[in-house]
Amino acid sequence: MTVRQSMTPGEVKTQGGLVRKENGVFVFPGFCDVHVHFREPGFSYKETIVSGSRSAARGGYTAVCAMPNLNPVPDSREHLAEEEALIRAARDITAVYPYGALTVGEKGQEAADLEGLADRVIAFSDDGKGVQSESMMRSLMERCRKLGKIIAAHCEDETLLRGGYIHDGRYAAAHGHRGICSESEWGPIARDLRLAKETGCAYHVCHISCRESAELIRQAKKDGVDVSCETAPHYLLLDEDDLQEDGRFRMNPPLRSKEDREALLEALLDGTIDMIATDHAPHSAEEKSRGLPGSAFGVVGLECAFPALYTGLVRAGIMSLEDLVGKMALAPRRRFGIPLPEGDRTEWDLEAKVRIDPEEFLSMGRATPFAGAEVYGRCLKTVHNGKAVWEYRTEE
Numbered sequence: 001m002t003v004r005q006s007m008t009p010g011e012v013k014t015q016g017g018l019v020r021k022e023n024g025v026f027v028f029p030g031f032c033d034v035h036v037h038f039r040e041p042g043f044s045y046k047e048t049i050v051s052g053s054r055s056a057a058r059g060g061y062t063a064v065c066a067m068p069n070l071n072p073v074p075d076s077r078e079h080l081a082e083e084e085a086l087i088r089a090a091r092d093i094t095a096v097y098p099y100g101a102l103t104v105g106e107k108g109q110e111a112a113d114l115e116g117l118a119d120r121v122i123a124f125s126d127d128g129k130g131v132q133s134e135s136m137m138r139s140l141m142e143r144c145r146k147l148g149k150i151i152a153a154h155c156e157d158e159t160l161l162r163g164g165y166i167h168d169g170r171y172a173a174a175h176g177h178r179g180i181c182s183e184s185e186w187g188p189i190a191r192d193l194r195l196a197k198e199t200g201c202a203y204h205v206c207h208i209s210c211r212e213s214a215e216l217i218r219q220a221k222k223d224g225v226d227v228s229c230e231t232a233p234h235y236l237l238l239d240e241d242d243l244q245e246d247g248r249f250r251m252n253p254p255l256r257s258k259e260d261r262e263a264l265l266e267a268l269l270d271g272t273i274d275m276i277a278t279d280h281a282p283h284s285a286e287e288k289s290r291g292l293p294g295s296a297f298g299v300v301g302l303e304c305a306f307p308a309l310y311t312g313l314v315r316a317g318i319m320s321l322e323d324l325v326g327k328m329a330l331a332p333r334r335r336f337g338i339p340l341p342e343g344d345r346t347e348w349d350l351e352a353k354v355r356i357d358p359e360e361f362l363s364m365g366r367a368t369p370f371a372g373a374e375v376y377g378r379c380l381k382t383v384h385n386g387k388a389v390w391e392y393r394t395e396e
């Protein structure tokens with residue numbers, strides 16, 4: 001990660017009330033991440049809703065939306081009930097909003113009980129998988145429009161994957177790896193934007209990673225489509241030139257080219273990219289130990305997202321602190337209708353220089369491409385519903 005330092009924390013603008021500075025401590029509204037995997041029910045060896053919530057609190061988040069690639073998949077009220085019980089048990093730590101699945105078992109064949117789930121879920125998604133059939137997606141969009149629910153789409157054309165696991169670019173060619181082409185992402189986005197325009201469905205694109213995706217969404221916004229999108233810190237701060245032969249660099253979509261990363265930064269600044277989500281996706285150490293070719297897809301992000309972005313974007317002079325906090329705290333709440341409880345806040349020492357050490361994570365996942373990075377920003381305290389849910393202690 002290249003960090004240019006052209007701005008010191010003291011120069012940060014603080015108008016507008018989004019960012020307050022009290023006794024040298026920066027106070028922000030609690031961050032909100034619309035894309036996390038908390039792995040319960042079904043995969044509690046990777047993460048639990050409690051460990052994920054603690055990880056969120058340590059990262060400054062007071063609300064997250066949990067993706068439905070679980071067991072059972074929340075595709076009916078009955079299947080959702082198990083997840084709801086676990087969420088209730090962790091509710092004192094952070095607000096966890098479940099997604100409902102779009103299709104039964106996220107298999108893409110048969111629609112889930114959207115009507116039965118609508119009042120219990122934040123939005124619908126088959127994240128982890130793309131809805132392959134156009135006619136299925138059209139009918140899901142028609143139903144979600146009637147329900148007033150957002151579809152958050154993981155866009156991936158499975159016919160174009162060909163066993164790839166990193167970007168189909170320079171690094172893959174040089175090191176003999178199988179690549180994933182960008183079209184596997186932007187192809188389905190182009191299709192869905194057309195369907196969203198036709199159906200009037202509120203549509204959100206998950207984790208965009210390439211230039212073409214940003215261009216398609218920018219145009220669709222001009223055309224009046226009800227679309228929003230997110231990207232993740234690693235797509236903004238890293239690219240294929242940062243790849244190492246280590247499973248902590250394997251995620252889906254993959255780190256793309258430098259040109260893609262620069263296009264995403266431009267899209268973030270011009271408002272095409274509405275918000276930053278982490279796609280926090282913990283796996284066991286063993287699942288991440290098999291290098292680029294064999295590890296599971298996914299990295300954790302909640303505990304290093306803000307320091308990495310603050311260092312790589314704000315201190316580097318690319319974007320203002322207000323804008324970054326807006327993309328992490330307010331924009332997601334606005335789009336998904338997530339409340340900001342009175343008193344939810346997170347407090348940071350932005351002059352603390354910190355080395356990202358996964359062994360300190362409260363998440364059960366340890367794999368992050370930011371491991372070892374020297375960044376600025378320490379979360380001193382996070383308050384949710386008036387209660388401190390994270391406090392930094394020097395002896396920790």
Ligand SMILES: [Zn+2]
Binds near residue numbers: 127128154207
């Ligand atoms: Zn996804």
